[in-house]
Amino acid sequence: MSETEEQVVWTRPQHIITKKGTSGQGILLRTNYYPVRARPDWCLCAYHVSFNPEETRTPVKKLLLRQHCGVLGHYIFDGAQMFLSHKLIRDIFSILLRRCYEYLGLTKIGKHYYDAKREIQNPKHQVAIWPGQISSIRQHEHQILLMTDVIHKFLRLDTVYTLLRRLHTTHPNNLEYQVTVRDPHQPLLLSRPRKRDQRRGQKGNIYLIPELCVATGVSQAMRSDPRLMQDLAASTRLGPDQRVQALTKFNTTLFTNEKVKTELDQWGLSFSQELAQVRGRILPGEVLTQAHHSFTYTGSDGDWAREVKDVPLSVCREVGRWVLVFPSRQRKEAEELVAGLRKVTPTLGMVMPQPAMEMVQGDGPQDYIKALGKHMGVGLVVCVVPNSRLDRYVAVKRHVCMVMAAPSQMVLAKSLQHKGRLLAIVTRVAIQINCKLGGEAWSVQMPLRNTMVVGYDAYHEGGRRGGASWGAVVASYNQNLTRYFGQVTRHASHQELANNFSAAVTSKEEREDGVGDGQLNYVRDTEVAAIRECFAAFNFNPGFSFVVVSKRIHSRLFAEGATTGRPVNPPPGTVCDDVITLPERYDFFLVSQRVTEGTVTPTSYNILVDHNTNLDPDRHQRLAYKLSFLYYNWMGPVRVPAPCLYAHKLASITGQAIHDSPPPSLADKLWYL
Structure with a gap:
């Protein structure tokens, strides 16, 4: 037996005394965390x-281990580790929580637990929904808190056998589980052990019977069915009030269960029945400027489209020669698109001449590519497409980018069939075209001077062994942080990825998207170190911040409705920098977007490095909020800073469609918008 101990990754810079900001209006928030009321004085021993x-x-x-409980006394065992009384570490809480979930009869799928007894079936779409819980328990800013949130698992009502019923293979053995297999000739599914499984001792392959297996998750085909997704959302998209009710109900069910109460009493634990509260702040509204018009966005509306109606864009680019490709069946939509663009572009300050109209008889990838071969040298390609067919999108995007070295815009024909919204849709298309050519739509007041902001993200190709990773770096190169230079490189390893990141960065403020807790050590010791080496190589010593931005989190914030007193989503600009933050981090949560359906999820910001930037917590929080206004594909603040979202778009389109480094002539344009 060997003792084990979990280590906390300390990333909070040593010179940071306080991480709480002061600007803005105070707001009382509730969270999806429950305080631990009784913290026992343990001395815990962990054994493998x-x-x-x-x-x-x-x-x-x-x-087998239970047979020795008389000798061992009270213990917890998860199949690999056993804990005997004492010493407080995070693993013991997680295992204890999992045991409590088992007492409730929840079913474990993957890492999380679901309630099969509350299954919601949708026979129309052959889908079942299992509600479940995701939980974590750890030391937060001032005390130990239990985080819990509502999640859902999607399962198909038909089995994998329905997909394989025409195949034949060997006779399966049904003795171990004593179930009847109807078709003895069905093929078996083979599951090879992953490296993690091999480390746990699983060496051989696992064979599964299709008749006893169901597919989980939502496929791409299901996502493309709007009616199906609407039906699923009705069961899974919980508003703030519904989510708080679900959390309260689960808390009551969990902690009133006799087995759970006995278990917690034996370990000296008890939990609050009330959600933790925290004092947050609503940051001041941001002043935006579009050409000669300035206005303040306060978050009362989801976007500012009405505010800038008939207002020219800040910086317009001449379109020049361009071509419009469309199938013969979508000729009417193509003509309405051109007429709409000719009507709205003068108001936006754009000059958009008549395009070369190229009609194709089919709508396959080669039909479009063959037509584009007649128009080499154009500065813009616009395609009207009848549907969201992926192979056509990939082929056209790659051809226009790599062969023609031009930006492209795909327009779905059915979006042009809404007569009442046609001009609004065409206006958004025109704004995207202008930005893809190097223009600017609007700007936000930016008090920082001589500052470059860099966004970084990676796309990992899936679906095949040895898939490549594409790392995208997008860096601002003007005072208003509205123009970006982007480059993307293919990587075969994390080290290559870090090398590209450091080689592309000569900036003051870096923001990286989507780093898990387990990767923080690597980011700090490898990526940040590589950037510092890059600075030293050029004898360059700038003020430098490195911020990890995480949007895939389960923390929730709830405000109180002004008239009803019921839980509602907090307004854009809401900051939380206490109670649910972590003492080992320089971190805060920010709600930058307005959400009217479902419950808003805040974005987590973890500042790993803050070297000579003169940015206090207020300035870091204000800068993060300001950057959420500069994404030119939406007239409103978005969930993450614009440089992170631009890097995500660049990495994704390269990994999904381009599969190569784009031409240098496109590097200073948002062609991937």
Whole structure:
């Protein structure tokens, strides 16, 4: 037996005394965290348990160990580690929580637990929904908190066998689980152990019977069905009031269960029945400027489209020669698109001449590419397409980017069939075209001077062994932080990815999107170190911040409705920098976007490095909010800073469609918008 201990990754800079800001209007928030009311004085010992002969089934392991409970006393065992009284570490809380979930009869799928008894079936779409819980428990700013949130698992009502019923293979063995298999000739599904499974001792392949398996998750085909997604959202998209009710109900069910109460009492634990509260702030409204018109966005509306109606864009680019390709069946929509662009572009300050109209008889990838071959040298390609067919999108985007070295705009024909919204849709298309050519739509007051902001993200190709990763770096190169230079490179390893990142960065403020907790050590010790080496190589010593931006989190914030007193989404600009933050980090949560359906999820900002920037917590929070206004594909603040979103778009389109480094002539344009 060997003792184990979990380590906390300390990333808070040593010179940071306080990370709480002061600007803005105060607001009382509730969170989806429950305080631990009784913290026992433990001395906990952790042991690794092995079995000889080897046993891989966790339920059998638990049964075997239970035979020795008279000798061991009270313990917790998860199939690999056993804890005996004392010493407080995070693993013990997680295992204890999982045991409590088992007492409630929840079913474990992957890492999380779901309530099969509350299954919601949708026979129309052959889908079932299992509600579940995701939880974590750890030391937060002032005390230990239990975070819990509502999640859902999608399962198909038909089995994998329905996809394979015409195939034949060997006779399966149905003795172990004592279930009847109707078709003895169905093929078996083979699951090879992953590296993680191999480390746990799983060496051989696992064979599954299709008749006993169901597919989980939502496929791409399902996502493209708007009616199906609308029906699923009706069951899974919970508003703030509904979510708080679900959390309260689960809390009551969990902590009034007799087995759970007995278990917690034996370990000296108890939890609050009330959601933790925290004092947040609403940052001041931001002043935006579009050409000669300035206005303040306060968050009362989802966007500012009405505010800038008939107002020219800040910087317009001449379109020059351009071509419009469309199928013969969409000729009417193509003509309405051209007429709409000719009507709205003068108001926007754009000069857009008549395009070369290229009609194709089919709508396949080669039909479009063959037509484009007649128009080499144009500065812009616009395609009207009948549907969201992926292979056509990939082929056209790659051809226009790599062969023609021009920006392209795809327009879905059905979006042009809404007569009442046609001009609004065409206006958005025109703004995108202008920005793809190097123009600017609007700007926000930016008090920082001589500052470059860099966004970084990576796209990992899936679906095949050895898929490449594409790392995109997008850096501002003007005073208003509204123009960006982007480059993307293919990587075969994390080290290559870090090398490209550091080579592309000569900036003051870096923001990286989507880094998990387990990767923070790597980011700090490898990527940040590589950037510092890059600065030293050029004898360059700038003020430098490195911020990890995470949007895939389960923390929630709830405000109180002014008239009803019921939970509502907090307004844009809401900051939380206390209670649910972590003491080992220089972090805060920010709600920058307005959400009218479902519950808003704040974005987490973790400042790993803050070297000579003269940015206090207020300035970091204000800068993060300002950058959320500069994404030119939406007239409103977005969930993450614009440089991160631009880097995400650049990495994604390269990994999904281009599969190569784009031409240098496109590097200073938002062609991937």
